[in-house]
Amino acid sequence: QSVLTQPPSVSAAPGQKVSISCSGSITNIGSNYVSWYQQLPGTAPKLLIYGNDKRPSGIPDRFSGSKSGTSATLGITGLQTGDEADYYCGTWDSSLSAWVFGGGTKLTVL
Amino acid sequence: QVRLVQSGAEVRKPGASVRVSCKASGYTFNNYAITWVRQAPGQGLEWMGWISGDNGNTKYAQKVQGRVTMTADTSTSTAFMELGSLRSDDTAMYYCARGQVGDFDYWGQGTLVTVYS
Numbered sequence: 001q002s003v004l005t006q007p008p009s010v011s012a013a014p015g016q017k018v019s020i021s022c023s024g025s026i027t028n029i030g031s032n033y034v035s036w037y038q039q040l041p042g043t044a045p046k047l048l049i050y051g052n053d054k055r056p057s058g059i060p061d062r063f064s065g066s067k068s069g070t071s072a073t074l075g076i077t078g079l080q081t082g083d084e085a086d087y088y089c090g091t092w093d094s095s096l097s098a099w100v101f102g103g104g105t106k107l108t109v110l
Numbered sequence: 111q112v113r114l115v116q117s118g119a120e121v122r123k124p125g126a127s128v129r130v131s132c133k134a135s136g137y138t139f140n141n142y143a144i145t146w147v148r149q150a151p152g153q154g155l156e157w158m159g160w161i162s163g164d165n166g167n168t169k170y171a172q173k174v175q176g177r178v179t180m181t182a183d184t185s186t187s188t189a190f191m192e193l194g195s196l197r198s199d200d201t202a203m204y205y206c207a208r209g210q211v212g213d214f215d216y217w218g219q220g221t222l223v224t225v226y227s
Contacts, residue, residue, distance in 0.1 A: 002154065035212035037155070044205055044217040045147075045155065056215055088155050092211050098171055099145070099157040099211065 003028060004089055004102035011108040017077040020105045022089030024070050028100060032092040034072040036065055039086045039104075048087075049074065079109050112136040114144075114206050114218035121224045127194040130221045132206030139187035140164045143210035146180065146191045148202040156202075160210050161189055196225045 005023040012018040022034065036049040047056050049065035052072065064075040072089055089102040117131040132144060146158040159170035161180040168180050179192045189206060204221045207214035 044220055047215045050213050101155040104154040
């Protein structure tokens, strides 16, 4: 069981938008920055969002991040079949003194 | 361009040790930490710890504390992760990534470690 809770799966049609939630506590999301990673099948994870809402260079603005209290959300608009992947949130947990990942969310673009 | 290139797949028996390397290029190695993350087959990502690129300071996850050693050779810009007393549940893809607290912006290609008797 992960410290951060994500839905196991989400789905939407091409061109639509989807939100992936990441729920934590005051010791992790509530007091530290959140980052998001995309893992395409058979590949290494890729940084999508850091510092709650910042995109590294090269990441399209279809991807966005937000945080409110002890929850964070990854938003993806204009869904493409190439967005089908597993998505992970992560943050530092001050109580555990450890980096923690969510359990991951599988995105299906129908 | 920044690259992290990891060593090849390994097979070990329970109780043995394994050392995985991660050679960095395209940036100043001393300026960034290297974090290690593993992923068991069909499972999620698990943080293992990091090593600072400048002073070699380390931080390990409690789950592997006592069995893992992370080192770095600044002369070759290479980080190493050694895991001992291997068990079957250590079978996983092991990744190195540049960064320390969430800004894991570049990742190695992964090294599959299989533990079986």
